[in-house]
């Protein structure tokens with residue numbers, strides 16, 4: 001059903017709508033625009049490129065002018081579902097790498113790894129969320145909740161010019177999905193009011209071309225279950241027990257590192273670590289795993305489809 005309607009809709013890709021080669025090509029284009037936090041004109045170039053990608057979609061774009069020497073922020077809102085609390089996707093444009101670093105770490109592929117400045121933290125993940133949104137738009141049926149993707153320009157320095165925007169959008173949302181990289185092993189971090197932040201170890205099997213998606217997607221269904229279970233619950237032990245029953249380990253990660261998700265987790269159910277898997281954030285060997293593209297894009301798509 002989904003495949004049929006995808007084929008008929010404008011903007012869909014032929015064949016597998018989550019083809020990792022096509023998605024990687026989109027990631028590469030964003031990686032090749034270098035965006036150190038301290039180079040607002042570069043961040044704004046990327047903001048323009050990203051905004052252009054929504055032009056043919058049922059979405060409205062709000063561009064918030066940068067200040068204090070930082071680049072612009074971008075808010076892309078689905079044309080539907082904006083009259084009630086929806087899904088906020090939190091992403092950032094900026095990287096820690098200085099201009100010219102791409103000469104040292106050009107985009108290239110070695111085996112399952114794709115290298116490039118910011119490819120793992122977090123241009124890969126931000127693109128997956130955009131791609132998943134495109135696929136929602138390509139199908140006749142909209143997601144139950146509206147989807148808003150917020151891209152900020154200054155996460156790598158603690159979001160001084162975007163924090164108020166993140167908090168305002170976070171307060172309006174029912175769920176916050178953060179496209180920071182997956183922790184090692186494909187962990188996902190969740191948090192909600194009154195509940196410790198958790199990491200969810202997804203035990204599902206990645207699906208490959210030719211394998212029916214339903215055979216590889218049990219983890220995604222289960223993650224949806226976990227989120228619905230966490231919703232309306234503020235007993236961490238209870239959550240942990242239930243998650244274990246359906247195949248997840250929940251690990252308290254309150255002490256884990258910073259992310260913009262920390263600004264929303266105190267008041268809105270927040271799931272962090274939904275970006276690509278890989279390693280070497282902020283290093284000269286930063287890389288993402290190509291095999292993580294399809295399952296993680298499908299996971300985001302499934303979250304859009306099922307959160308309500």
Ligand SMILES: [Zn+2]
Pocket residue numbers: 092121122155180181
């Ligand atoms: Zn990041």
